[in-house]
Amino acid sequence: MSDVGREGLAALAGMDSADRRTACATVLEQIENHGLDTVRLAFVDQHGVLRGKTLMAAQAAGLLANGCAMTSTLLAKDTSHRTVFPVWQAGAGLDMAEMEGAGDMMMLPDPETFRVLPWVEGCGWLLCDLFFTDGKPVPFCVRRKLRDAEAELANRELDIRFGLEAEFHILQVDDWNRRPEDAGQPGAVPDVSLMTHGFQYLTEARGDQLEPVTEVLRKACVALNLPVRSIECEFGPSQVEFTFAPMQAVQAADAMTLFRSMVKQVCRRQGLHATFMCRPQVANLFASGWHVHQSLLSATSGDNLFTPEAGSDLLSLLGLHYTAGLLAHAVEASVFAAPTINGYKRYKSFQLAPDRAIWGRDNKGVMVRAIGGPGDPATRVENRAAEAAANPYLHLAAQVWAGLQGIDDKRDPGPAADTPYKTDATMLPTNLMDAVDALEASQLFRRRFGEKFVDYLIHIKRAEIARFLSEVTDWEHREYFDLY
Numbered sequence: 001m002s003d004v005g006r007e008g009l010a011a012l013a014g015m016d017s018a019d020r021r022t023a024c025a026t027v028l029e030q031i032e033n034h035g036l037d038t039v040r041l042a043f044v045d046q047h048g049v050l051r052g053k054t055l056m057a058a059q060a061a062g063l064l065a066n067g068c069a070m071t072s073t074l075l076a077k078d079t080s081h082r083t084v085f086p087v088w089q090a091g092a093g094l095d096m097a098e099m100e101g102a103g104d105m106m107m108l109p110d111p112e113t114f115r116v117l118p119w120v121e122g123c124g125w126l127l128c129d130l131f132f133t134d135g136k137p138v139p140f141c142v143r144r145k146l147r148d149a150e151a152e153l154a155n156r157e158l159d160i161r162f163g164l165e166a167e168f169h170i171l172q173v174d175d176w177n178r179r180p181e182d183a184g185q186p187g188a189v190p191d192v193s194l195m196t197h198g199f200q201y202l203t204e205a206r207g208d209q210l211e212p213v214t215e216v217l218r219k220a221c222v223a224l225n226l227p228v229r230s231i232e233c234e235f236g237p238s239q240v241e242f243t244f245a246p247m248q249a250v251q252a253a254d255a256m257t258l259f260r261s262m263v264k265q266v267c268r269r270q271g272l273h274a275t276f277m278c279r280p281q282v283a284n285l286f287a288s289g290w291h292v293h294q295s296l297l298s299a300t301s302g303d304n305l306f307t308p309e310a311g312s313d314l315l316s317l318l319g320l321h322y323t324a325g326l327l328a329h330a331v332e333a334s335v336f337a338a339p340t341i342n343g344y345k346r347y348k349s350f351q352l353a354p355d356r357a358i359w360g361r362d363n364k365g366v367m368v369r370a371i372g373g374p375g376d377p378a379t380r381v382e383n384r385a386a387e388a389a390a391n392p393y394l395h396l397a398a399q400v401w402a403g404l405q406g407i408d409d410k411r412d413p414g415p416a417a418d419t420p421y422k423t424d425a426t427m428l429p430t431n432l433m434d435a436v437d438a439l440e441a442s443q444l445f446r447r448r449f450g451e452k453f454v455d456y457l458i459h460i461k462r463a464e465i466a467r468f469l470s471e472v473t474d475w476e477h478r479e480y481f482d483l484y
Helices: 018-033 057-066 072-076 097-102 142-155 204-223 249-269 317-328 342-346 392-408 432-440 443-449 451-470 474-480
Strands: 038-044 050-056 068-071 104-109 123-131 158-175 191-194 228-233 239-244 272-275 289-298 359-361 368-371 380-387
Touching (some): 018 057, 018 123, 038 104, 038 142, 050 057, 050 068, 057 123, 068 072, 072 097, 072 104, 142 158, 142 443, 158 204, 158 392, 204 228, 249 272, 289 392, 317 368, 317 380, 342 380, 392 443, 432 451
Antiparallel strands (some): 068 104, 158 191, 158 239, 158 272, 368 380
């Protein structure tokens, strides 16, 4: 073993290519040129949250070759950071000796992800993939799940582009609630006030009120090479939307992950609280969604394969089959689109959010919105089902697998819907419990993500649900405490 990782891990893992060595040399050169003191190594966990360590920049060469040890129980936790697998037992409840006893796994940096963090003096950042100490890949590495989907696209001589629109809230903090009695799993949340009163959707006046912080975020996006396209004042109070230019699959998921983490860190340093929670329990706030634009391209010509021929309407036949796949597998994909209990409180009629699996022409009430048409190289579909807290790697991978299955089955999406909240169609789940049941029964996602991974994710989500059901809510207390 090296001092922080596994000696020769990159070679053991089959990652020690000439291209990677060149990329690593570039990283080391940038670290020296920028005079960096520290480097953060991070990986994306099962919830889409970045976890990692900060190390001295002098160790960078060793870290790139040998990786860095990380406690394996981080993959066994629910959203309260409780370990929900019996890691002290044989097999750790996963039939995996590697996960027993809170032992180490390894983070191996991807040199292509290197950034200099603009809000931290002298600090670089690298996103990592997960391996065991023998070089075998960790089966719960979510980044690898999306790479598998990209590989299948490549096998079919296809490529994909994802354009992201992320909504979130920025709130002024009145009290961080950091008293010892406020700690816990989870701890007390901050007391907050609004940055703007809102309900002035896309007005310049409201946008200007938010500009002192959104401009800082925009500049951070530019410094991080995140292809931000627009900054918008959303419908609700203190609600913002950032949109991004189209990216390849893993690139888009990396960008969404880094963007969310950057927003929270930069805002916190300014005494603000940024949240991508779907529907916060703050008066008058509106739900936040994550809209994912997508189109398939020819890997050889680069042509957009969703663009229909002249005289056709809306989408090409391939685009219609792909759309039909998104609709047909929407229910079983709901855990990937809305992985939190809170996320299902957004699926309401007449709320600019879908409540059923339908598609339509440029209609913001349907689940899948078709945009473009004959001669338009930007023709695409926009899936509006996801909450902004979704794990980017799992949600985008599920999009690919569902769309490709629709192509393989030559599915027909049916007629485009003009009345999204009256059209007869399969309803989306109204709660996480039903969504988990649908994923458990999914043959498609068990085949594509793997039986072990699906069962692993279901176990974590059921632990989260069990904690929720054991708590007495404000609603229950108001409903019954005085009545009975």
